[in-house]
Amino acid sequence: MGVPLMVDKMREAILRWFEQVNRRNIDVPVRCEKLSMVGLRRGRPKKKLGVITMGLLSIIRKIKRKEKEMRILMVGLDNSGKTTIVLKINGEDTSVISPTLGFNIKTITYQKYTLNIWDVGGQKTIRSYWRNYFEQTDGLVWVVDSSDLRRLDDCRYELHNLLKEERLSGASLLIFANKQDIQGALSPDEIAKVLNLEAMDNSRHWRIVGCSAYTGDGLLEGFDWLVQDVALRIYMLD
Helix, strand or coil: CCHHHHHHHHHHHHHHHHHHHHHHHHCEECCCCCCCCCCCCCCCCEEEEHHHHHHHHHHHHHHHHCCCEEEEEEEEEECCCCHHHHHHHHCCCCCCCCCCCCEEEEEEEEEEEEEEEEEEECHHHHHHHHHHHHHCCCCCEEEECCCCCCHHHHHHHHHHHHCCCHHCCCCCCEEECCCCCCCCCCCHHHHCCCCCHCCCCCCEEEEEEEECCCCCCCCHHHHHHHHHHHHHHHHCCC
């Protein structure tokens, strides 16, 4: 397991713990004041939860800035091509792809940044679990099967539900209109109209890009925009 993945998992576990405690509205005896990859520095045994939480989030932001790290969440309906896109962008074999029953994590270097990509399964039975992966998301990638006309209404419904999530409100949104290599697939403009993208909040940074996970066309264009948009928010404006 690489260091970036370890850091990401550590953050997730700590944040989940703080959320559970916060829901109970209690103070917690804490034996650390500063958190680092080396270890824990002991301090006073009692801290207010709000102060500790803010300190933790500040530490996480500093770690991400130092490591030039981005957390990318990739979602969409099942069979839209999410896993194929992740493998293709990383130069891996895409000849045999199995449905994602849960999630996969892929850490790749793109340009000068480390992308921790969370590829989450899109089967209807597990979509309710998507919310477990929203924390600390910098970039959201929504993948659409542009050739599956029968499920576009379902696709629109799930996307707009996602965009209501407060934890994703600041994430840059990239929509891949995938499978453009298939005859009869809708164009990116047609997909944008079907998904009613113009109805999104004006503060949302988003772009739709036509692509083919099979040929690789459009993938670099999409990731170039996503990485640069996230970088402008996280690294260049701090």
